[in-house]
Amino acid sequence: MPSLAHELHVLVALMDRAADGLLARHDVGLTYRRFVVLLHVSEADGPTQRDLAERLGASEGATSRMVAGLVRDGLVDAGRARGNRRELRLTDLGAERLAAAGAVLGDRFDVLVRDHGVDPADLTTTVRRLAAALREG
Structure with a gap:
């Protein structure tokens, strides 16, 4: 999987x-x-x-x-x-x-995310936190 x-x-x-x-x-x-x-x-x-x-x-x-x-x-x-x-x-x-x-x-991806029940701002925050964690090692 x-x-x-x-x-x-x-x-x-x-x-x-x-x-x-x-x-x-x-x-x-x-x-x-x-x-x-x-x-x-x-x-x-x-x-x-x-x-x-x-x-x-x-x-x-x-x-x-x-x-x-x-x-x-x-x-x-x-x-x-x-x-x-x-x-x-x-x-x-x-x-x-x-x-x-x-x-x-434009904001096409934000619209797609929102249309699938996810808040784009929340997803952005999560992605930024994960990227920061990876940069820190």
């Missing part, structure tokens, strides 16, 4: 695929993964790539490659910060694409 961890993994994969499909159909010029990265950059105050990797729960190498692509495509600006670190900021184009994708995605 699949474990909770497996079921959550499948749920996230299905959510990512559904979001990618919506973004592609509305031609906003972002994948869901890129949307998530831009969202984290916009919510933090000039994060470094290391900060961003921690927020995403991703490796620094994978984050570096994603950021390089976003910089190349004019969606993120990577200026110098502390030492050899690069401070990340959305460009105007990045902000426009993020807003367009956010409008397409």
Whole structure:
């Protein structure tokens, strides 16, 4: 019988695929993964790539490659910060694409969760607590 961890993994994969499909159909010029990265950059105050990797729960190498692509495509600006670190900021184009994708995605998952008898705020609190526990080790 699949474990909770497996079921959550499948749920996230299905959510990512559904979001990618919506973004592609509305031609906003972002994948869901890129949307998530831009969202984290916009919510933090000039994060470094290391900060961003921690927020995403991703490796620094994978984050570096994603950021390089976003910089190349004019969606993120990577200026110098502390030492050899690069401070990340959305460009105007990045902000426009993020807003367009956010409008397409909206609160669809919140509605789905609510329609199935679960309070989205309660679920969010639980997910954040679990993520914090995993980060703490």
